[in-house]
Each structure stands twice: as C-alpha cells, then as structure tokens.
Amino acid sequence: MSEKRNYNRPVEVASGIFWVGYNDPASHLHCNPYLIVDNGDAAIIDAGSRPDFAIVMLKILQTGISPGQISTLIYHHADPDLCGSILHMIDMCNNPNLKILSDPKNNTFVSFYIERDKRHLLKSIVDYPEGFKIGNRVLKFYPTPYAHTAGNFVTYDIQTGTLFSSDLFGSTSKDWNLYLELKENCYTCEKIDLCDECPLREIFEFHRTVMPSEKSLRFALETIEKLDARLIAPQHGSLIKNKKVIDYLIKQLKNLKGVGIDGITV
Ligand SMILES: [Fe+2]
Ligand SMILES: [Fe+2]
DSSP, X not given: OOOOOXXXXXXXXXXXXXXXXXXXXXXXXXXXXEEEEETTEEEEESOOOTTTHHHHHHHHHHTTOOGGGEEEEEOSSOOHHHHTTHHHHHHHHOOTXXXXXXXXXXXXXXXXXXXXXXXXXXXXXXXXXXXXXXXXXXXXXXXXXXXXXXXOEEEEETTTTEEEEETTTOOOOSSOOSBOOOOGGGGGOSXXXXXXXXXXXXXXXXXXXXXXXXXXXXXXXXXXXXXXXXXXXESBSOBBOOHHHHHHHHHHHHTOOSOBGGGOOO
C-alpha cells in the first residue's frame, strides 16, 4: 500500500539525507534534488532547474540548516533540469569555499551556467579517487559513461548505502509516489509494455528514450550492481528502498532492449 506523505516539507530518506524536491501533479517528469547534512557540513545533489529554485531552497531551509553551511554542489551531468539554478545556488550559499563538483567532461558544459568570475568554483571528481568528505561521511564517485552523457557518474554514500543515480532508475510518473512499490505479479509479468498502469513500463520507456544505447545502460547497471545499494535515489521518478525491487530493476534494465540508438530501425 502506498504511504501518503507531506510533500510540502523536506523528507529525510536516510540518516542525514533529505529529499528536497516537490510533487507536481501537472508534470509527469519532475525532479528530485537531495540535501546531505553531516556534522554541520552540507551538500546538494543535482540542485534543479531555474524555475524550481525557490521551492528547493525553501525546503533546504526547512531542514534547519543555513545556506552558508552548504559547501558542495554535485552535478551528475550538465542538463538544465539539474543545473539551471546554479547561479542562484552560488549566490544563496555565499560561501567563498563552495565547490561545484562534476566530471571534467561535464564541466566543459556546466561552466556555461556560471559567470566567468565564478568558474574557479568548478572542481573535478577525478581529484577525489578515495572519495569526497561531507562532514564525517565519504561520498564515492563511479563513472557511468554515456548513461546518459559522456561524463555521467553516480554518487554513493557509504554510510547509508544510498546511491544517487542521476537519470538512471528515473521515470516519468503519471501517479507519482516518493517510493516505488511493485505488486507481487509485476515480478513475473510478461506484458509490461502493454500495461497502462505499470510503473515499470514508465521506467523502461524513460530509459529507452534518455539512454543512448543498450551497451551504455548495461555498463552502468553492472557498475551499480557491485555497490549493493540499500537505497536508490534517482533524479526523476520514485526512490527505491526495497532490495527486492532494486535487484529486480537492475536485472531488467541490464537486459532492456530497444534503448536509444538500438531502438532505431532503418
Ligand atoms: Fe539528463
Ligand atoms: Fe534528468
């Protein structure tokens, strides 16, 4: 049974990790920014678009932290649904030691969101092979190239087992809930692509559209599989905390057909 929550407030989805997105019933594709707070230090993951800035920042403030505590903005790729509010975030944080972290291949494009005199804030995840500290916790970065951009990566919080998966595990959602739940017969369904109500169908369609190829999607899932994450926190769609659902989705997405260019027949 789906749990009803107050989506007008931030939701702590794991210890020190807050969902600071919002439920927009009019949109079938809305975004999930996250805030990590540890020992007075804070990071925002995929902060969101320009139009979403006010509501995301309000939710961040509702957690009780002050913007000056935010030391790090992490962006998994350079799309505007993640990066559109960067300038506003920089101004609001007003932290001279702020780091904006992404992969070098993304940074080429992320820099276009940032005024020239602030581009020195942009740093590379490659400089943190042992992980990046927020307070006392360590975030590890894993490349998932071309899933869906050349510099794409995912971020894993070792302490809570939370994987911030970017567009991977994302979805459009006609009937959105914070957490993905599957009915028991979903695991054996052979007609997912025909089932109108099915969250799996929405997830598969999203990956077929957004990911460039079966190979890049499979590589990303093989990387993620090794982490044995306890919570998947995607940038779109619903979070996944049920291990059975996580394992099932990894298996299905690894073998998904018709992804990106592989779905084009000429
Ligand atoms: Fe994207
Ligand atoms: Fe996205």
